[in-house]
């Protein structure tokens with residue numbers, strides 16, 4: 178096998194034998210900094226254990242431990258005889274850090290997923306070869322007519338595939354004519370807010386809730402009404418008491434983001450009755466309902482919408498992959514002309530991706546893929562739960578929702594989840610502080626993290642240790 182570049186020894190390694198941190202951690206940290214800052218480039222070979230040992234005057238075991246953690250965390254790749262290299266898919270995070278200073282309110286997402294980063298599906302398990310085959314098939318089939326402007330609502334064949342998927346999986350009966358293809362949930366929210374909302378309108382938002390929804394509405398000068406979420410989902414009665422005439426309620430009923438609770442049937446009915454009474458709208462954000470581990474996913478709120486007050490937003494970001502930027506809205510028929518009027522002249526979604534997704538769905542791969550991912554996530558989730566249960570101190574509580582792609586850890590009241598998340602970010606680790614998802618509600622400081630990229634039971638043990646070390650890291654002295 179051809180080796181990449183020659184082994185490099187970064188000059189900025191600082192090992193301090195007086196430091197209370199063990200040497201293997203210091204070495205690990207130095208390597209990580211060199212990788213995340215781009216001093217060591219993706220694909221670059223690192224010196225052998227023997228060379229490192231003589232160069233740094235460290236025991237082989239110390240080096241092996243550091244390298245094992247870096248490999249388990251995905252920073253390094255061991256290639257047998259060919260040596261150890263920096264993982265080729267890693268992208269240095271320096272640019273991300275710089276951007277964050279410019280736009281603190283909208284944290285930039287790195288292009289390569291960080292450790293524990295929420296919301297990214299298992300990209301390692303995506304059937305890329307199959308996808309490429311379907312892509313080639315769609316390109317070969319392309320006729321001149323397919324190269325013109327697309328239907329403003331998006332590809333009809335994709336809309337038909339979505340309509341039949343929704344009737345089987347989410348209990349929604351709708352026709353392809355009621356569907357608009359959007360650039361993900363973000364595109365759907367943008368379209369809905371531009372069509373239905375005017376400055377100073379009130380909108381109910383779940384608290385805690387998905388920060389990008391709030392950010393987008395804030396740019397529109399909308400009055401945001403914080404509706405607390407408890408174990409039964411969004412507290413509809415409080416929403417009604419606070420703002421009975423809100424124009425829109427945005428909810429995630431299947432798997433509330435981020436608490437993972439489901440909206441009870443009683444509250445679903447109360448919400449639908451309120452919308453009907455006030456002639457208000459409900460936007461259902463059904464972003465990852467497919468991933469439920471204890472039972473079949475609950476039907477969507479839209480399945481109960483006899484009065485046609487619900488706009489249902491689905492996305493391919495979790496069930497396929499986020500770079501697709503594809504999602505859809507199922508809308509009440511009466512509202513369709515208004516939404517289409519607001520849309521730009523043509524769909525913003527490229528036709529090739531729409532036809533590949535339609536092909537993927539029609540040939541049965543979509544439901545197989547979801548089933549496979551649900552099984553895989555259940556295993557990865559269990560590995561992480563077991564690993565954490567072995568080491569978490571009693572004062573930390575592991576919170577396990579019934580579905581979704583993340584877990585949470587509630588911390589003692591004296592901890593700051595934001596501080597922990599900020600410190601973790603410096604090490605290119607993505608932990609979400611629940612307090613940042615809150616508007617007015619209060620609760621224990623809590624860290625939210627994804628388990629999706631855990632690759633084995635051994636990896637889970639290393640990752641759990643890594644997580645714990647971040648949680649119990651003492652605050653920096655000023």
Ligand SMILES: Cc1ncc(COP(=O)(O)O)c(C=O)c1O
Pocket residue numbers: 295296360361362363364387429434462464492493494499503504
């Ligand atoms: C609550 C919630 N809604 C929607 C989405 C998906 O957004 P998009 O389809 O724009 O990628 C996410 C992604 O993380 C999410 O967490």
